[in-house]
Amino acid sequence: xxxxxxxxxxxxxxxxxxxxxxxxxxxxxxxxxxxxxxxxxxxxxxxxxxxxxxxxxxxxxxxxxxxxxxxxxxxxxxxxxxxxxxxxxxxxxxxxxxxxxxxxxxxxxxxxxxxxxxxxxxxxxxxxxxxxxxxxxxxxxxxxxxxxxxxxxxxxxxxxxxxxxxxxxxxxxxxxxxxxxxxxxxxxxxxxxxxxxxxxxxxxxxxxxxxxxxxxxxxxxxxxxxxxxxxxxxxxxxxxxxxxxxxxxxxxxxxxxxxxxxxxxxxxxxxxxxxxxxxxxxxxxxxxxxxxxxxxxxxxxxxxxxxxxxxxxxxxxxxxxxxxxxxxxxxxxxxxxxxxxxxxx
Amino acid sequence: xxxxxxxxxxxxxxxxxxxxxxxxxxxxxxxxxxxxxxxxxxxxxxxxxxxxxxxxxxxxxxxxxxxxxxxxxxxxxxxxxxxxxxxxxxxxxxxxxxxxxxxxxxxxxxxxxxxxxxxxxxxxxxxxxxxxxxxxxxxxxxxxxxxxxxxxxxxxxxxxxxxxxxxxxxxxxxxxxxxxxxxxxxxxxxxxxxxxxxxxxxxxxxxxxxxxxxxxxxxxxxxxxxxxxxxxxxxxxxxxxxxxxxxxxxxxxxxxxxxxxxxxxxxxxxxxxxxxxxxxxxxxxxxxxxxxxxxxxxxxxxxxxxxxxxxxxxxxxxxxxxxxxxxxxxxxxxxxxxxxxxxxx
Numbered sequence: 001x002x003x004x005x006x007x008x009x010x011x012x013x014x015x016x017x018x019x020x021x022x023x024x025x026x027x028x029x030x031x032x033x034x035x036x037x038x039x040x041x042x043x044x045x046x047x048x049x050x051x052x053x054x055x056x057x058x059x060x061x062x063x064x065x066x067x068x069x070x071x072x073x074x075x076x077x078x079x080x081x082x083x084x085x086x087x088x089x090x091x092x093x094x095x096x097x098x099x100x101x102x103x104x105x106x107x108x109x110x111x112x113x114x115x116x117x118x119x120x121x122x123x124x125x126x127x128x129x130x131x132x133x134x135x136x137x138x139x140x141x142x143x144x145x146x147x148x149x150x151x152x153x154x155x156x157x158x159x160x161x162x163x164x165x166x167x168x169x170x171x172x173x174x175x176x177x178x179x180x181x182x183x184x185x186x187x188x189x190x191x192x193x194x195x196x197x198x199x200x201x202x203x204x205x206x207x208x209x210x211x212x213x214x215x216x217x218x219x220x221x222x223x224x225x226x227x228x229x230x231x232x233x234x235x236x237x238x239x240x241x242x243x244x245x246x247x248x249x250x251x252x253x254x255x256x257x258x259x260x261x262x263x264x265x266x267x268x269x270x271x272x273x274x275x276x277x278x279x280x281x282x283x284x285x286x287x288x289x290x291x292x293x294x295x296x297x298x299x300x301x302x303x304x305x306x307x308x309x310x311x312x313x314x315x316x317x318x319x320x321x322x323x324x325x326x327x328x329x330x331x332x333x334x335x336x337x338x339x340x341x342x343x344x345x
Numbered sequence: 346x347x348x349x350x351x352x353x354x355x356x357x358x359x360x361x362x363x364x365x366x367x368x369x370x371x372x373x374x375x376x377x378x379x380x381x382x383x384x385x386x387x388x389x390x391x392x393x394x395x396x397x398x399x400x401x402x403x404x405x406x407x408x409x410x411x412x413x414x415x416x417x418x419x420x421x422x423x424x425x426x427x428x429x430x431x432x433x434x435x436x437x438x439x440x441x442x443x444x445x446x447x448x449x450x451x452x453x454x455x456x457x458x459x460x461x462x463x464x465x466x467x468x469x470x471x472x473x474x475x476x477x478x479x480x481x482x483x484x485x486x487x488x489x490x491x492x493x494x495x496x497x498x499x500x501x502x503x504x505x506x507x508x509x510x511x512x513x514x515x516x517x518x519x520x521x522x523x524x525x526x527x528x529x530x531x532x533x534x535x536x537x538x539x540x541x542x543x544x545x546x547x548x549x550x551x552x553x554x555x556x557x558x559x560x561x562x563x564x565x566x567x568x569x570x571x572x573x574x575x576x577x578x579x580x581x582x583x584x585x586x587x588x589x590x591x592x593x594x595x596x597x598x599x600x601x602x603x604x605x606x607x608x609x610x611x612x613x614x615x616x617x618x619x620x621x622x623x624x625x626x627x628x629x630x631x632x633x634x635x636x637x638x639x640x641x642x643x644x645x646x647x648x649x650x651x652x653x654x655x656x657x658x659x660x661x662x663x664x665x666x667x668x669x670x671x672x673x674x675x676x677x678x679x680x681x682x683x684x685x686x687x688x689x690x
Contacts, residue, residue, distance in 0.1 A: 131499065143600065147497065154476065154602025155637065163633040164596035168512050168588060177631060179592070243513060247524070251509035255488065255597055257499025286522060288508040292500065 001055060002314050003048050003065030003105070006306025007031070007040070007112060009085035009139030009188065010219055010266055014047035015307035016055040016062070021123055023304050025055030031086065033216060037093035040086055045102040060104030066314030068112035068306045069095060070140075075317075078109040084174070085139050085188065108317040112136075112306060113159060114151060116299075117144025119309030120262045124300035129260040133252055134299070135161060137245065138220070138265035140174070141182040143252070162186060166247040184244030187267055190237050191218045197233055204233035220270035241267075242275065246282020249296075254288045264299030272298050346400060347659050348393050348410030348450070351651025352376070352385070352457060354430035354484030354533065355564055355611060359392035360652035361400040361407070366468055368649050370400030376431065378561060382438035385431055390447040405449030411659030412440060413457035413651045415485075420662075423454040429519070430484050430533065453662040457481075457651060458504060459496060461644075462489025464654030465607045469645035474605040478597055479644070480506060482590065483565070483610035485519070486527045488597070507531060511592040529589030532612055535582050536563040542578055549578035565615040586612075587620065591627020594641075599633045609644030617643050 001024065006013040009031060016025035027050035029043050044067070045059075052059045059065070071083025078096015083089040100107040117134035120126045126134070126146065134144035143161025145152040152158055162182035163175060170179030174188050183189050194206050206218055206226050215222060226234035249261055263276045280296045287293055299305050346369065351358040354376060361370035372395035374388050389412070390404075397404045404410075416428025423441015428434040445452040462479035465471045471479070471491065479489035488506025490497040497503055507527035508520060515524030519533050528534050539551055551563055551571050560567065571579035594606055608621045625641045632638055644650050 145600070147492065152492065152601070155604065156602065157634040157637065158600065158602035160599040160602075160633040163599045163631075164509070165592040165631050166510055166513050168515075168592050170513075175633065177633075179631075247510040247513050251596060252600055254505040254508045255490070255503065255600065256497070257501065257503035257505075259500065286508075286510050286524075288505040288520065288522075289500075289502040292502065 001057060001062055002311040003052065003059065003062045003103075004307035004309065004311030004314065005044050005048055005065065005067045005099075006116070006310060007044060007067060007069045007086075008266065008306070009070065010217065012040075012044050012047045013303055013307050014044070014051040015304050015311065016048075016051045016057070017308055017311045021308055021311070023308065025051040025053070026304065026307070027051040027054065028303075034087050036088040037080075037083075037086070037095070038098065040089070041093070041095060041098050041102070045099055048099075048103060058104075062103070062105045064106040064108065064314040064318040065099070065103060066115065066310030066312070066317075067095060067099065067107065067109045068115040068310040068313070069109055070112050073109055073111050075108070075110055078107060080109060106314070106318050108314045110310065110313040113142035113144045114153070115309030115313045116264060116306040117146060117159075117262075117309070118151060119301055119305045119312055120264065120299050121146045121149075122312065123308065124305060125262045125297040126260060129258075129295070131256070131258040132260040132262055133161065133249070133256065133258050134262045134264060135245070135249060135268070136265035137185060137263060137268035139188050140186045141245070141248075142265070145256070145258075147256075147258075161248060161252055164248050164251055166244050166251070181244050181248035185241035185248075187218065187220065187223075190223075190241060194218060194233060194237060202233045205229060205231050206234055220266040223267065224270050242278050242282050245279045246284075247286050249279060250283040250286030253283070253294055254286070257289065258294055260295040260297060262297055262299050264301075264305055266303075269299055269302045269305075346402060346407055347656040348397065348404065348407045348448075349652035349654065349656030349659065350389050350393055350410065350412045350444075351461070351655060352389060352412060352414045352431075353611065353651070354415065355562065357385075357389050357392045358648055358652050359389070359396040360649050360656065361393075361396045361402070362653055362656045366653055366656070368653065370396040370398070371649065371652070372396040372399065373648075379432050381433040382425075382428075382431070382440070383443065385434070386438070386440060386443050386447070390444055393444075393448060403449075407448075407450045409451040409453065409659040409663040410444070410448060411460065411655030411657070411662075412444065412452065412454045413460040413655040413658070414440060414454055415457050418454055418456050420453070420455055423452060425454060451659070451663050453659045455655065455658040458487035458489045459498070460654030460658045461609060461651040462491060462504075462607075462654070463496060464646055464650045464657055465609065465644050466491045466494075467657065468653065469650060470607045470642040471605060474603075474640070476601070476603040477605040477607055477639075478506065478594070478601065478603050479607045479609060480590070480594060480613070481610035482530060482586075482608060482613035484533050485531045486590070486593075487610070490601070490603075492601075492603075506593060506597055509593050509596055511589050511596070526589050526593035530586035530593075532563065532565065532568075535568075535586060539563060539578060539582060547578050550574060550576050551579055565611040568612065569615055587623050587627050590624045591629075592631050594624065595628040595631030598628070598639055599631070602634065603639055605640040605642060607642055607644050609646075609650055611648075614644055614647050614650075
């Protein structure tokens, strides 16, 4: 069995998967909003311990564990730098080594959006496609690109679909720039806009719902509740987000002409099919080859996609025992399937 | 020797190249604004005949000829459908067979932007890069993508960088949509805007220059002259185009993180280095990885890039004589280099 941790701006989702990538244990914690990287890492370790407990094993018995992290990830060392949306993470933190020490197993760290995209491409909604864009609609809007069945990383920084410009001189983005898709569609930017509008007198129950649910930020669940209650500000800001997503996704498809677009992320998964249909509708007027639109689908692995992707990364990176050692281990443990598990093609 | 024809919305550029891709003959005709596809094809044939004459050979003695065409190109048959910006070309015209018949040599047809991008990637400003985007700033704004040294075509329609959305609810594009980069930066859209503004009373000499030079549209040369004369409307519309190009190119780079961006096309080549620098400056504020910007360069093959690319396409597609036949032909013609020419790696 392997562990996977998806570190998001809002939540930490840990999973334990078996050799067939079924989730056999999981745990979800809110991402700390204060403190230092070690505090966040401690919360990640706790989440994975709970997921392991649910799967009936000790973390130290996991073959390996993976982490999908925001920020600049050095895959070779497991260190993470400049993870904005995470508290006190302007510098570099040795996420991989810290967790390996805390959990007692090998830990590999990859880019959050990258591992989630590969999980969808290999095991999820993207299985039938050779080229796709993964759009992760959450605290920010992340993107992952698969071309000819393989991740396209550019010089290491490809996939910043959230920072494609959909409106020159437009809204201020959390990245400091103007008019990015994320400035309209990212959960963090939407919350800033909601607070600003409320201050200016806009009527909304968004923050009442937040307090009632004992949260300190507008999570995807709060947005969903407000929409259900037909809160006018929530409706307006989500409509605005959908329009921006439609324009940005269309721009990306006009450039790359991929077979499919997979919509995931906290908001994408929470809102699901009806909103993916709305994004599709918002995309169509901007699509150049509108007679041949790409498939647009909800991420099939849902909230677990990032964690499963992190476990997939670990499986690809871990030091495999030699055949002889493995045969011995299999004989000793009787767990041939798990020990011999390989990444699916 | 091989022929290459670049069919643009404003001009037809024909070249004849030797086995080392040097241009040894060329001719340029304005693209007819009226008539049927056969009229345009006739003008293409005339241009290539003149280029051949300059090179001192008959068109029928060319090893082959290529055409870079706008519209939907069927490479297998050489037919072209729905070439907007060309007169009466809503249906399908058998460009390849028509020209082969008129010129007496094999003719192959490819996508205009695709062949120009490959020419820059293999022989021009992109030679040193493994991944690049070609941006052809002319009547429209076309894009070509090279990833891992190979063209990325998607499902056949990739590269529509001109129709990436840079301003939601923005200016009307010649494609009918709103807010496309081309709606601000395409020569055709800029001309429509200039006429509209002049009607509303804006002061400009753009149309006087046009009449004086006996033209019926605002060619890149006319824009250049107006800028030199510090025409305020020309300056304003070109500034607007540069801003849109900066935003659109940044969006594409944020998504793909390529090594280089090559700026070509009628306006790109005419304005050259100073404007490529301005596009770079307009891109920077939108670039997510702004510490690691791509190289931005002027298309090195200039106005001949499309034609050379078309000849390159022909060379890749033509039926090569068998070794034995070739040896015989070489012995007979004494032109071993040309007959044995291969596409450069």
